[in-house]
Amino acid sequence: MNSASQPPSMQTERLSLNYGKKPAFTDVSLAIASGSITALIGPSGCGKTSFLTCLNRLAELTPSYQISGRILLGEQDVQALDTISLRRRVGMLFQKPNPFPLSIIRNIEFPLREHGVKKRDEIDRRVEDVLRDVGLWDEVKDRLSASAFSLSGGQQQRLCLARALALKPEVLLMDEPCSALDPISSEAVEDLITSMRGRYTLLVVTHNLAQAKRIADDVALFWVAEGSGQLIESGSVNQVFEAPQHPLTAAYVNGRRG
Numbered sequence: 657m658n659s660a661s662q663p664p665s666m667q668t669e670r671l672s673l674n675y676g677k678k679p680a681f682t683d684v685s686l687a688i689a690s691g692s693i694t695a696l697i698g699p700s701g702c703g704k705t706s707f708l709t710c711l712n713r714l715a716e717l718t719p720s721y722q723i724s725g726r727i728l729l730g731e732q733d734v735q736a737l738d739t740i741s742l743r744r745r746v747g748m749l750f751q752k753p754n755p756f757p758l759s760i761i762r763n764i765e766f767p768l769r770e771h772g773v774k775k776r777d778e779i780d781r782r783v784e785d786v787l788r789d790v791g792l793w794d795e796v797k798d799r800l801s802a803s804a805f806s807l808s809g810g811q812q813q814r815l816c817l818a819r820a821l822a823l824k825p826e827v828l829l830m831d832e833p834c835s836a837l838d839p840i841s842s843e844a845v846e847d848l849i850t851s852m853r854g855r856y857t858l859l860v861v862t863h864n865l866a867q868a869k870r871i872a873d874d875v876a877l878f879w880v881a882e883g884s885g886q887l888i889e890s891g892s893v894n895q896v897f898e899a900p901q902h903p904l905t906a907a908y909v910n911g912r913r914g
């Protein structure tokens with residue numbers, strides 16, 4: 657599917673990020689289509705993770721961070737939003753599962769309560785809904801009070817996904833969400849990602865080109881040029897993989913560079 661016809665859910669306009677004097681990426685303008693899966697690909701150090709963490713303003717936690725350009729969520733400038741509501745609307749899943757050191761149920765209940773959901777029956781309903789959504793309910797329904805760390809790595813990652821979904825985000829940022837998992841868990845998480853197409857806007861950093869090809873509607877390729885990450889090409893998955901416009905894209909997707 658080419659999602660270019662859909663209005664962007666998020667977009668960046670000439671976004672640049674420096675850590676102190678060192679540029680991480682420069683002048684990235686990218687529109688992320690609503691309800692689509694966009695894969696961010698490119699060699700190590702080209703700024704993919706830094707770009708992702710700008711979108712929910714996590715990058716601000718790095719003291720030397722300096723940003724220029726604009727990031728829009730819908731029509732709103734994310735700098736004008738408070739970070740709590742921004743991060744409710746733009747959730748994140750990290751490379752390594754990072755459940756809270758709490759029980760399985762509290763991992764989901766905690767953010768719900770933080771965001772004002774206080775009624776027991778609503779909490780229980782939303783916990784069950786999201787655990788079903790990530791295919792975990794049957795595996796954990798009899799041990800909701802057990803520690804989240806008693807789950808396998810793949811189950812922990814699905815719990816983290818459920819925790820993010822509980823807040824009903826519009827956009828989900830995923831930083832190599834499968835790369836720390838065994839092949840079977842990785843496939844389960846990948847299947848979940850594709851099952852979310854159309855319901856959420858997903859931006860997924862992946863080093864795995866075969867995975868990008870399998871899951872993405874759109875692909876954006878970053879590269880390091882002149883000492884900083886650059887967006888060198890973006891488009892539908894078919895265009896980027898089958899008819900790349902830039903010679904570096906052709907070399908990268910064919911395994912000759914990067």
Ligand SMILES: Nc1ncnc2c1ncn2[C@@H]1O[C@H](COP(=O)(O)OP(=O)(O)OP(=O)(O)O)[C@@H](O)[C@H]1O
Binds near residue numbers: 701705
């Ligand atoms: N917190 C930080 N402080 C200083 N420099 C950083 C920081 N995080 C990243 N960088 C630098 O910014 C550049 C982009 O890094 P980033 O991790 O965003 O790239 P990446 O494409 O995600 O890499 P990888 O695929 O290896 O994860 C690199 O040169 C990196 O060393």
